[in-house]
Amino acid sequence: MKPLPLYASLVVGLAILAAAPLYGDNYVVRTAAIVAMYGALATSWNFIGGFTGYPSFSTAAFFGLGAYVGALCQRSGVPMVVAWAIASVAVAAFAALLGGILLRLRGHYFAIGSIAVVELCRLIVSSWSSLTGGGDGLNLPLVQGTPEDLMRFFLMVMLVILAASLLVTILVDRSRLGFGLRCIHQNEDAAAMVGVNTTAYKVAAYTLSAVFCAAAGATYASWTGYIDPTDSFQIVLTVKVVVMALLGGAGTILGPAIGAAAFVLLEEVFWANFIDWNRAILGLVIVVLIFFLPGGLLSLRRRLMPGGAA
């Protein structure tokens, strides 16, 4: 996409979400916040899954760890916003260390390894009762204010995280890092041969994919006021985020966020009426996507408008 339309659609999209309190009730504001949150998660996944082509399923691990680190900080008296920052930095460091090990695997093996990370985190958090409260979960200090104020506040926070993740995406896309990551996606051996430091680049992408997830997780914990292991480390969350990114267009700048918005809206207006079939419909969406829309929603623009900007 050319820079101008890109920035324009970005600003318009964020503005529509930010203006939710003006045109909708609390339910609409909540939906907007959820869209922003999933948008940030999908945009994060895009660094490792979209640009680099490594099918990571670690999103839920980063989200859950962010939630727990943030919650534990807040419970020991750290101010809320500082707790979010600590959670982001700590989980980013964790991802960098883990990435050095996990990214030696490729393809399916990496995918399986990254799922194992989610399960391991969940098991450790639920077993370590003395610190995490185990299966009983953790309560967080409640934020004071009316439900409307709170909703608005958390919408803004999620929007800031989404905007930050998009901004970093744009920067990466234009940098040597982004170019190197795309080379790795195309052909990792050849990338190494032209002098891309593949290990460092992959670890950088994996770390970037963690930091905003952690921020979103920590924010989510403060928002709901209570977290437990099963809710924080959901495999379904991980899968959903990947589907959102693919739905919008993996490896593009805005695609994952657009996919997240489309997915959440579909879920709210449509699947919510088919509770029993929810997961089955998710499966169907995945299959349809892979067969008919491998380039995501953004590729429709190119198909429907021949000669349109790629």
Next chain:
Amino acid sequence: MAEPLLSLSGVTSGYGQIQVLWGMDLAVNAGEVVALVGSNGAGKSTLLRTISGQLAPSAGSIRFDGTEIGGSRPDIILKAGIAHVPEGRRLFRGLTVRDNLLLGAYLRTDKQAIADDLEWVFELFPILRERQRQDATTLSGGEQQMCAVGRGIMSRPRLLMIDELSLGLSPRMVEHLGNALVALNKAGQTILLVEQDVMTAFELSNRAYIVENGRVARTGASAELARDPTVSDAYLSI
């Protein structure tokens, strides 16, 4: 005589539990074309991968221009001046011929010199100039090989290593690429060439190493090896 540009002594390497190289000794002097020949599985490609840093040697030393490079990262070795044109070419799909070539200069920042080198690649392989806007993977096999060799040249290496130059190419294309290599060498490029086609290898090189089971079985001037009846018996079956 001064120290060779590249010298290997007692290098062992392999994949996990499988050892492929069992103590390789080899030297390449500046300005030479050296060929590595040998049957499938002898360890020729493994040797190149070990030199370019994709595999770490488990023992032995690899010295390049007076420095030990064994076990360094591929980008460090490329920066030191060794470019590897891999078997099977490995071009980047979705990128034009021109971009693929420019990627060879990924680590360089000297813009003017990069432009000059691109011009030099186009002189060596005029067809690439015509096709520079085309997706690199839509080229014919021989043209892709030219693009891969060109990408290697674009890092302005002091040693260019080419794996399986002629594999799967028509005789005419092989001759064309061979002429380009001779021209490159005349311009001062040192080349280490892995080649299955023994005759082509001997023709293009000054010296050759015959590799068998991960060790050097014979070495000598290519012209002499080509005349040696034991070599022709073993490798040419005529």
